[in-house]
Structures are given as structure tokens and as C-alpha cells.
Amino acid sequence: MKKAKHHLAQPPSPQQQRKRIVIFRLGIATLLFLFTLLLFAATTLTSPILSSYILPTSITASITRSLFVESKLHPLPIPPTSDSVPPRLAYLISGSKGDAQALTRTLLALYHPRNRYVVHLDREASEEERRELRRNLSAHALFMRFGNVRVISKANLITYRGPTMVSNTLHAAAIALREWSDWDWFINLSASDYPLVTQDDMLHVFSTLSRNVNFVDHTSDLGWKDQYRARPLMIDPGLYMSNKKQDLFFITQKRSGPTQFKLFTGSAWMVLSRSFIDYMIWGWDTLPRTLLMYYTNFVSSPEGYFHTLICNAKEFRNSTVNSDLHFIAWDNPPKQHPLYLMLNDFEKIVSSNAPFARKFPRNGTALLDKIDSELLSKGGAGRAVPGGWCLGSRENGTDPCSVIGKTTTLRPGPGSKRLETLISSLLSEENYRPKQCV
Numbered sequence: 001m002k003k004a005k006h007h008l009a010q011p012p013s014p015q016q017q018r019k020r021i022v023i024f025r026l027g028i029a030t031l032l033f034l035f036t037l038l039l040f041a042a043t044t045l046t047s048p049i050l051s052s053y054i055l056p057t058s059i060t061a062s063i064t065r066s067l068f069v070e071s072k073l074h075p076l077p078i079p080p081t082s083d084s085v086p087p088r089l090a091y092l093i094s095g096s097k098g099d100a101q102a103l104t105r106t107l108l109a110l111y112h113p114r115n116r117y118v119v120h121l122d123r124e125a126s127e128e129e130r131r132e133l134r135r136n137l138s139a140h141a142l143f144m145r146f147g148n149v150r151v152i153s154k155a156n157l158i159t160y161r162g163p164t165m166v167s168n169t170l171h172a173a174a175i176a177l178r179e180w181s182d183w184d185w186f187i188n189l190s191a192s193d194y195p196l197v198t199q200d201d202m203l204h205v206f207s208t209l210s211r212n213v214n215f216v217d218h219t220s221d222l223g224w225k226d227q228y229r230a231r232p233l234m235i236d237p238g239l240y241m242s243n244k245k246q247d248l249f250f251i252t253q254k255r256s257g258p259t260q261f262k263l264f265t266g267s268a269w270m271v272l273s274r275s276f277i278d279y280m281i282w283g284w285d286t287l288p289r290t291l292l293m294y295y296t297n298f299v300s301s302p303e304g305y306f307h308t309l310i311c312n313a314k315e316f317r318n319s320t321v322n323s324d325l326h327f328i329a330w331d332n333p334p335k336q337h338p339l340y341l342m343l344n345d346f347e348k349i350v351s352s353n354a355p356f357a358r359k360f361p362r363n364g365t366a367l368l369d370k371i372d373s374e375l376l377s378k379g380g381a382g383r384a385v386p387g388g389w390c391l392g393s394r395e396n397g398t399d400p401c402s403v404i405g406k407t408t409t410l411r412p413g414p415g416s417k418r419l420e421t422l423i424s425s426l427l428s429e430e431n432y433r434p435k436q437c438v
């Protein structure tokens, strides 16, 4: 006590003063460093996998650039490619235990050298399965040559119907942003999804669209979901338990509906524009984070988070097209899971004009083979769907993609006509504005 008083009474010596200044500066530097770390952690979703990568300088630059940008001062980030070249799509393809083969098949059916692919096997899959998948994919001549496929090496634990599904999607989008800065749309698929058009068809039709368009199936009519999804409070054990997949915990109390924003719900499958992904991942606005916290305790948050966000963000609600671009067969009335597609669904699938379908059972290879031969002109296992970039001959069963030409050359086929029909109907006067965020 006495000593302290004595110490306080003494004026500091010049050395002490200098020391204090140094300590003060160190403190400021540490604080700044911690602050930067925090900001960085916040933008990268505190995910464990990021530690396994080395950060390129471009990312740090883009963090500082977008953190201090005010939405009112600057327009949204300009999409990276100019309108004269075909756009680029970034796909997330995710799967679980036993999905590696189906996932590889879906990846090859979706492959185009211009696109970007993030592949994720969740933590229920064994380390061996993940390693084997990574080995197989990294040995593939096309993937090696174009370097546009990444396998997430540290798998996330995903709880079915839980917010860990949303964080996994955001995580994959963040990886796609960091690995490549040049894509225009982000498309979330699973190993039990399959394309019904070639990527040449997709890129051809998407090159005619505004790069800001988002395809999100949505409604504010929650119906039974209000009582069973919005009111109950639950906790996703995947958020804090690292090892085993478990079901959600429910809390006995219920909550009332929010008043700050309006809830929307819809399909968990969507095509999101680069500007909307930038807004979610790098965004200066608090809405993406506020809603993320709200949806932490929400059952089946992948069917609500993106929909509520896009319809409550005034910069984006006008860019929303009410469709998930999927053919999905449901029971009547719909149950939790969609019906498996079978060979005799083929005509229905094609006449939907949708670019993607689900859900294909693992034993459903007959239908996939038919789609490969009749809709995609895809060769055997291990081959990509040929497009304008494949210049080789098809003689004697040779893979035409063994000779590679210009990757901006598209050769759209009948699939592009089907997709055009669907998109122009979605953008028609009676469908587009009237079905937007209502």
C-alpha cells in the first residue's frame, strides 16, 4: 500500500517514460493485430480448414478494400468477367459417407474448364474415403491441367437440418472466393444431384443474363413451417461437438416471430450471384450476420437463411428469380425428403426444362446412364461431358476432350433451348416481378 503510494508520488524518470511509451506502442500494436485477427476470423467464419491454406495477398487486399466501403458511396463490386466472354460458375458439390463415387460422377458431368469446383465430403465420411477421393481427383488429367477443382481437406461436421449446413455452404463460398476471384455465380449441389444440360448449354444461356440475377425459390407464406420451424428453438451439436454426427437438441420454450425482418422460406438449392456472395461473405452490412445468428436456432436453416436475407436486403430483392432451377419430385403432400427419381421419370425430368435434378439413389445408375447418353453425350466413367473446348475425334471411342481447344468456344445443344424456355418463362411479366419476395 505504502509502496504503491510512494511509487505514484514519484515523477517518472526519462528512462521510465521511454519504457512506458514503448509499452504503450506495443500495446497499441498488439491491439491492432488482435483486431485485424478478429476481423479476419469473422470474415472467414472461424473455420478450422483455413489454417491448412496459405493466404494469398489478394485476399488481404480485398478484405481491406471491402471492409471500409459504404454501400451508399460505392456500387456493388463489379463482377469480374466482362460481358463479352462466357461467365464462370463456381460449384459446391457436397457429400457424406459413401458418396465419393457419386460425387465424382456429378463433378465430371458438370465439368467445364472455365468453371470452378469446391468438393466437400463431410466428417461422417472416413479420412480414407476423403484421401482416396482427393487422390483420384488430383490424378485426373483435366483437373490437373486446369487446376479448377479443390477438395476441402479438413471436413466440417454437418448436422442434418442444422445451421452447420449453412456455415458449410458459406465456408465453401469463401474458399471459392479466395482460390479464384473470377467467377460469376455460385451453385450449391450435392452428390445426389445431376445436371440435365451440358455446361456449354448453361454458360451459353447464362451469358445472356444480367450477372446480378439470383435464382432462389422462396415464399413468405411459411405455412406449417411457422409452427414447426420458426417457433421451436434448437441447438445444433455440430457447432460445438467435434466428432460425432448427432441430431438437434430442442429447447422447450418457443419464440415469437421477428419484427425487424420478414421471414421467407424455400428450397435449399439455389444459384447465387457473385455480388450476393460478396455481400454475405465480405459484406459491410450487419444484416447477413444478424440473420446468421437468428438462424442458429432455426430448424432447417438452409431453407430460410438465404431467402430471408435476399428478400430483406433492398439491394438484392429486385434481382431475385423465384426458382431453384431443379427438378425435384415430392410426395403429395410433401414429406421431409423428396422422392427418388427412377428410370420411368425420364420424360417428366426432361420436360421440366430444369438444368438440374435430384434426388438420385445410389443404385439409380440406369437413369443416370440414360441422361449421360441422351442429354449430355457423355462418354464412359472418368470422362467429362464434351463441349466446344473438346477438339479430338470420337473415332474408335476416343475421348474428344483429350485434345483441348479454346475454352471460350461454346457448342450449345438442345439443352440450351430447354433452359432458355424455362428462363424466359421465369423472367416473363407474369412470373418475374409478381413472384418476387411475396
Ligand SMILES: *[C@@H]1O[C@H](CO)[C@@H](O)[C@H](O)[C@H]1NC(C)=O
Residues within 6 Å of the ligand: 100, 101, 104, 129, 132, 133, 136
Ligand atoms: C478412385 O478411383 C478408382 C479407380 O478408378 C475407383 O475404383 C475408386 O472407386 C475411386 N474411389 C473414389 C473414392 O472415388
Ligand SMILES: *[C@@H]1O[C@H](CO)[C@@H](O)[C@H](O)[C@H]1NC(C)=O
Residues within 6 Å of the ligand: 094, 095, 165, 166, 169, 188, 189, 190, 191, 268, 269, 302, 303, 306
Ligand atoms: C447445399 O447443399 C446441401 C447438400 O449437400 C444441402 O443439404 C444444403 O441445404 C444446400 N443448401 C444450402 C443453402 O446450404
Ligand SMILES: *[C@@H]1O[C@H](CO)[C@@H](O)[C@H](O)[C@H]1NC(C)=O
Residues within 6 Å of the ligand: 314, 315, 318
Ligand atoms: C425494386 O423494385 C421496386 C418495384 O419495382 C422499386 O420501387 C424499387 O425502387 C427497386 N429497388 C431497387 C433498389 O432497385
Ligand SMILES: *[C@@H]1O[C@H](CO)[C@@H](O)[C@H](O)[C@H]1NC(C)=O
Residues within 6 Å of the ligand: 340, 361, 362, 363, 364
Ligand atoms: C434403389 O434404392 C431405392 C432406395 O434405397 C429403392 O427404393 C429402390 O427400389 C432401389 N431400386 C433398385 C432398382 O434397386
Ligand SMILES: *[C@@H]1O[C@H](CO)[C@@H](O)[C@H](O)[C@H]1NC(C)=O
Residues within 6 Å of the ligand: 393, 395, 396, 398
Ligand atoms: C481407328 O481404328 C482404325 C482401325 O483399327 C484405325 O485405322 C484408325 O486410324 C483409328 N482411328 C483413330 C483416330 O485412332
